[in-house]
Amino acid sequence: MLKITFMGAGSTVFARNVLGDCMCTPALCEAEIALYDIDEQRLKDSEIILRAINKNVNQDRATIRTYLGVENRKAALKDARFVVNAIQVGGYEPCTVIDFEIPKKYGLRQTIADTLGIGGIMRALRTIPVMEEFARDMEEVCPDALFLNYTNPMAMLTGYMQRFTKIQTVGLCHSVQVCSESLLEKLDMTDKLDGRIETIAGINHMAWLLDIRDKFGNDLYPEIKKRAAEKNRTEKHTDMIRFEYIKYLGYYCTESSEHNAEYNPFFIKSRYPEMIDDYNIPLDEYPRRCIKQIAGWEKERENILNDGKITHTRSREYASYIMEAVVTGVPYKIGGNVLNTGLIDNLPSDACVEVPCLVDNSGIHPCHVGPLPTQLAAMNMSNINVQLLTIEAAVTKDRQKIYQAAMMDPHTAAELNIHDIIAMTDELIDAHGDYMKMYR
Secondary structure, eight states: OOEEEEETTTOHHHHHHHHHHHHTSTTTTTOEEEEEESOHHHHHHHHHHHHHHHHHHHTTOSEEEEEESGGGHHHHHTTOSEEEEOOOTTIIIIIIHHHHHHHHHTTOOOSOOSSSHHHHHHHHHHHHHHHHHHHHHHHHHOTTOEEEEOOSSHHHHHHHHHHHSSSEEEEOOTHHHHHHHHHHHHTTOGGGOTTOEEEEEEETTEEEEEEEEOTTOOBOHHHHHHHHHHHHHHOOOTTHHHHHHHHHHSOOBSSOHHHHTTSSSSSOOTTOTHHHHHTTOOTTHHHHHHHHHHHHHHHHHHHHHGGGTOOOOOOSOHHHHHHHHHHHOOOEEEEEEEEOSSSBTTSOTTSEEEEEEEEETTEEEEOOOBOOOHHHHHHHHHHHHHHHHHHHHHHHOOHHHHHHHHHHOHHHHHHSOHHHHHHHHHHHHHHTGGGGGGGO
C-alpha cells in the first residue's frame, strides 16, 4: 500500500489541505496516511478533521494512523514513499517570541523572521538538528522516500537535506503558484491571466518573475512597470516593497512585501523611521498572526469540522500533484527548491535555488535557467551568503559561523555594529536553552 507520512501533523490547517488533496486524487486516495507530531492535542485535532474528510469525500478509502512522540517516529516513517515536512521547532512560545523580543533590545526590528535575518538563522539552527534525526531514521526505514519540505527557512533546511543527507528532497512554497496571478490582480490586469506564459527563478521567497507574456506572446512587463509605479506613487497598499523592486531592479519577486522588507538593507531603517509608514511595513507581523491564530484556534477547529460535515476541494499546493506524477508517471511542472547543479549560472553550486522542475515517475528534474540579471543575482547572493553560513554553523556546531551568518545578513548588518551583532547572537543562543545546546 502507498504510504504518505506527514511530519508535524499538528499543523492542522496545512495537513488538511495537503492530505485532503491526496484524498481527492484517484492515484493517492487509498493510501495509508501516517500522522506524526509531538503535541498530543494538536495531533488529535488533525486526526478528527482528516477522518471526517476521509469519510465525507473519500468513502473511507484512506487508512489513517497517528504516531505521537519521538519514540514512535520510526514507525511513522517506516516504508513511506512520500514524507511531507511541516514542523515548527520551538513554536510561538518560547522561540518565536525570543527571536523578536531580544533583537528589539538592540534596535533590530523584524516583520516575519522565519526565512532570513537573525530570526531565520535561529529558526534554522534549532530545526536542522531535528531534520538530521529525520534523515537518519529515513535512511534506515524508508531510504527511497521523497521528502517534501514545506518548513521555513526553506532554503536553509532544504539545502541542508540536499547537501548533507542521502534523502531525495525538494522544497515547496506556494508563493510561486500565486506570484503572477496576484500581481496582475493588483494592477487590474486580470484580462491577461488566461493563457499567460511566465518564467520564475531565483531563491525561495526571492525568486524573480523573469518573463511574463500574454497568450499571444506579448511582453506584459512594460505595462506592469507603468501601473506599479503609478500605484506606489498615488496609493498606500500592502505590496509597496515589491513594486519598488519593479521600479529599481526591473522585476517582481515571489514572496510578499512584508517578507521582503527584511531581506535587504533598504526599507527597515532606524535612522529613517518614517519609511515604515511610507512603505506600509508591518513590523512584528508574524507574532500578531500567531497570537490571533492561537486565540482563535478552538473556534476555527469547530468551523473547520463543521459538525463533522467538513468537505474538501483539491487545492493548488504542489504536494499531491508531485505524488500523483511520481505514482502515475504523468509529468507535472512545479517551481521547486533544489540544489543548484548548473541551473542558475551566476549563483553558487551549493546554493538551494527555486527553479522550474518537471516531475515524473523517476523523480524531480530541475530545468536549466541560465544567468540571472546581475542585479537580481546580487540580491539573491546577499541572502545565499547567510543561508550557506547558517548551514555550515549547523553542521560544524561552530559558534563563529553563527556570528558570521548574522554579520552577513543585509538587514542586521545595516542596523547593528559587529559588537552588538555578537552580543545579540550570544543572548539569543542562551535564551533558547536546550534548543541551542549543541552550539554552546
